[in-house]
Amino acid sequence: MTRGGEGQREKMGVSLIKFFTFHFFQLPLSVIIVLHFMEEIKISKIIRSKRKTIALVLTHDATLVIRAPFKTPVDYLEKLVNEKRGWIRAKLLEIQSRPKPKAKEFVNGESFFCLGKSYMLKIVDSIGVDIELKDSLLLSLEKVPYARDVVIKWYKSLAEKKIKERCEWYASLTGYKPLSIKITGAQRRWGSSGSRGTVNFSWRLIMAPLEIIDYVIVHELVHLEQRDHSRLFWDKVKSIMPDFKRRQKWLKDNERTLSI
Numbered sequence: 001m002t003r004g005g006e007g008q009r010e011k012m013g014v015s016l017i018k019f020f021t022f023h024f025f026q027l028p029l030s031v032i033i034v035l036h037f038m039e040e041i042k043i044s045k046i047i048r049s050k051r052k053t054i055a056l057v058l059t060h061d062a063t064l065v066i067r068a069p070f071k072t073p074v075d076y077l078e079k080l081v082n083e084k085r086g087w088i089r090a091k092l093l094e095i096q097s098r099p100k101p102k103a104k105e106f107v108n109g110e111s112f113f114c115l116g117k118s119y120m121l122k123i124v125d126s127i128g129v130d131i132e133l134k135d136s137l138l139l140s141l142e143k144v145p146y147a148r149d150v151v152i153k154w155y156k157s158l159a160e161k162k163i164k165e166r167c168e169w170y171a172s173l174t175g176y177k178p179l180s181i182k183i184t185g186a187q188r189r190w191g192s193s194g195s196r197g198t199v200n201f202s203w204r205l206i207m208a209p210l211e212i213i214d215y216v217i218v219h220e221l222v223h224l225e226q227r228d229h230s231r232l233f234w235d236k237v238k239s240i241m242p243d244f245k246r247r248q249k250w251l252k253d254n255e256r257t258l259s260i
Contacts (some may be wrong), residue, residue, distance in 0.1 A: 005024055011186070016200070056084060059188050060255040062095045098253065104260045106147035112137050115205060116209025130154075147258065152203075152259060159183045159206040166210070167199065167217045174240055176221035190251070191216045193223040207258040208251070215247035 003206060006018055026241070048070040056063040066077060081088070111118045114133060121138040123144060131154045132138045143150045164181045172176045179197035186192070186202040193199045199220045217239050226233040237244050 001038070015218060026145050054080065055229075056081075056088065058088075058091050058095060060095070061188075062092050063188075064092065065188075067092070095256075096218070098256055100151070101259065104151075106144065106151070112151065112260065114155075115162070115206065116212070132168060148260070155206055155260075156203040159203040162206060163201050163213060163217070166213060167221070168239075170214065170217050170221055172223060175217070176224045178221065178224060190255075191220040193220045193225070199224070204258055208254075212247055212251055215241060215244055215251070217246040218244070 011170065015095075020211065048068055051067060051069055053067075054069070054072065057067065057124050059065060066081070068077060106121050108121060110121045110200045112121055113119075114137075119133065119137040120134075121139060123139050123141055125141050127138050127140055130140050130143045130150050133154075137151075138149060160183050163183060167178070167181050178193070178199040180199075182198065182200045183203050185205075186200070189202060190199045190205050191199065199217075201216065201220070205216055218237055222233060222236045222240070226236055241247070
């Protein structure tokens with residue numbers, strides 16, 4: 001590396017340290033660096049973005065992810081991970097110790113979450129529709145071979161209505177008005193916001209209690225104005241939702257159960 005390159009690297013290092021942030025909430029979509037744990041922490045893949053900060057993210061499935069700006073040197077990321085290895089391992093152990101539900105079999109008596117409440121699946125001969133929520137989650141017998149697709153479609157439909165409705169209400173309340181609200185199939189991210197004024201939410205969020213959905217919505221709406229996770233960002237979230245930390249903790253502790 002040339003002397004000029006070294007100077008640029010040092011300057012970048014100072015900048016990255018200044019902006020470095022840990023974000024426990026987001027579930028990454030496309031710009032990720034996945035780190036696998038064996039005897040040591042290694043970077044297996046790097047995909048970059050235009051972001052200004054580096055973020056270490058521990059997802060609900062105990063995956064360590066790094067987000068980084070385009071020009072961040074790989075050796076800088078390796079050094080950063082090495083410096084934080086104690087914290088990373090402790091958090092991974094914490095996540096792995098949380099109960100993980102088994103994959104759904106779509107059989108009678110199995111429970112499914114909707115807006116934080118558990119409903120027992122009941123397979124019935126004929127209900128006139130594929131699936132219906134009453135005291136139980138009713139599934140038409142003829143749709144059992146396609147049960148997973150039917151349930152996901154139902155969740156998505158409910159999310160389109162309820163999450164968008166809540167987002168529009170909070171947008172009106174706060175003045176943070178997105179240009180568009182989209183429900184996505186994101187598996188490792190509950191919500192995201194785009195630089196062009198869009199907000200996105202995973203349909204899986206509809207399984208969580210309404211107050212948790214509201215927290216994710218407020219989080220992403222504030223990002224429309226405050227892109228980072230600085231103290232100013234969290235102050236703005238708190239001004240809208242004073243108990244956001246309690247809701248944030250619930251999501252961290254229970255996010256592994258919000259799956260099918």
